[in-house]
Amino acid sequence: MRLRIDAASTVPLYQQIHDQIILGLAAGELRPDETLPAVRQLADELNVNMLTVAKGYNLLKTEGYLISDRRQGTRVAADFQADKLFMQSLQEQLHLLTAAAKIRGLSVAELQQIITTQYQGFEQGE
Incomplete structure (x- = not known):
């Protein structure tokens, strides 16, 4: 890389x-x-x-x-786990991004689609 x-x-x-x-x-x-x-x-x-x-x-x-x-x-590292500290950090970051998306007028469906597309991109190695 x-x-x-x-x-x-x-x-x-x-x-x-x-x-x-x-x-x-x-x-x-x-x-x-x-x-x-x-x-x-x-x-x-x-x-x-x-x-x-x-x-x-x-x-x-x-x-x-x-x-x-x-x-x-x-x-x-050989192993990655979604431990308590990671989950807390994820929640905090998503909270702020979700708030910004709401302020900008994105619907729940639009936000979910963005997340799904991003996740699928990683699964496909993009």
Whole structure:
């Protein structure tokens, strides 16, 4: 998987790294136990500070998407569970997005269709 960042974006670089890795996992571009580039190597490839990559990786580790050790480096976790912390975060994010959709006049059916289309896209590897 090739990560691309946009230095002109308002989204912080570490967040872009984080988000692209999650999208890569959902699309099947990254597999469980797959080794990721070392922090230094990815920082060089993206032309960013090592601390930026480390912050993105650490966030993914905290969320349970990545694991690392000195011998095997950083790799994709083998098992992902919808634990209590994930479900709480999901509820909070969906709450805000649902509120914004309601304010903008989307119907429940339209919102459900958007979610269904997104989910199916990941199932199809898009």
